[in-house]
Amino acid sequence: MLVPFIFLQRGLHREIQAVLLILTRRANITMILFSLLFFPGVFLHELSHFLMAKILFVPTGKVSLIPESMPDGRLRLGYVEVSKADILRDSLIGMAPLIVGGLFISYAAVYKLNLLPLWDALRQADFMAFWSGLALLPSLPDFLLWFYLTFTVSSTMLPSESDRQAWLPLAGVIIFLLTIAIFAGAGVWMLKNIAPPLNIFFQSVAAIFGLSAGVHIFLLLPFLLMHKGLTKLTGLDIK
Numbered sequence: 001m002l003v004p005f006i007f008l009q010r011g012l013h014r015e016i017q018a019v020l021l022i023l024t025r026r027a028n029i030t031m032i033l034f035s036l037l038f039f040p041g042v043f044l045h046e047l048s049h050f051l052m053a054k055i056l057f058v059p060t061g062k063v064s065l066i067p068e069s070m071p072d073g074r075l076r077l078g079y080v081e082v083s084k085a086d087i088l089r090d091s092l093i094g095m096a097p098l099i100v101g102g103l104f105i106s107y108a109a110v111y112k113l114n115l116l117p118l119w120d121a122l123r124q125a126d127f128m129a130f131w132s133g134l135a136l137l138p139s140l141p142d143f144l145l146w147f148y149l150t151f152t153v154s155s156t157m158l159p160s161e162s163d164r165q166a167w168l169p170l171a172g173v174i175i176f177l178l179t180i181a182i183f184a185g186a187g188v189w190m191l192k193n194i195a196p197p198l199n200i201f202f203q204s205v206a207a208i209f210g211l212s213a214g215v216h217i218f219l220l221l222p223f224l225l226m227h228k229g230l231t232k233l234t235g236l237d238i239k
Helices: 002-024 027-037 039-055 087-112 116-123 127-139 143-156 167-193 195-234
Strands: 060-064 079-082
Touching (some): 002 143, 039 079, 087 167, 116 195, 167 195
């Protein structure tokens, strides 16, 4: 679920930027409009970094929600300066947007958009129930608001490259400890006591990424068609 979600997220961002750039023909205005579109998600992303650092007693510095074009061509929508700590705290701070974003999407999906029945119908290949449930979504209270928030939060919750710097060392430590535990004879105990809750956790994570991917699929086609239509009308295209 994570891999297709990443490709869909990047593809949708590219199409949105292309549409905005063809319409405005100004890179600076496109950057402003793009950042405004994703502002709720960016705000939650950076806030989660900031709060996690404070909870773990890691000093923070400058906080910015102003979009900035990077030398490598990427667009940075915001950042929080955080001091270096140990690999565990650095990993948790980097993972904070994914944790908070996942919790928000879970709340919106279960209590506001009622998406879990659609997810279950899709997993069971019950397409009649899926399309019937999908047709009822626009009638839900504040559907457009919660759909937009789910989209913008899910689209900005993935940790950046700098957020993931401490993950590899931490993963190495965890694998090392697990190896020692298995050779010490704890493998059967772990399969019985740790594997079941871990399986439930990964199923929940897969559902979050699956729902996020579904939202992006729903929006990707309209923006792709707008991109193609504007290219034919104006003769301009963005590669």
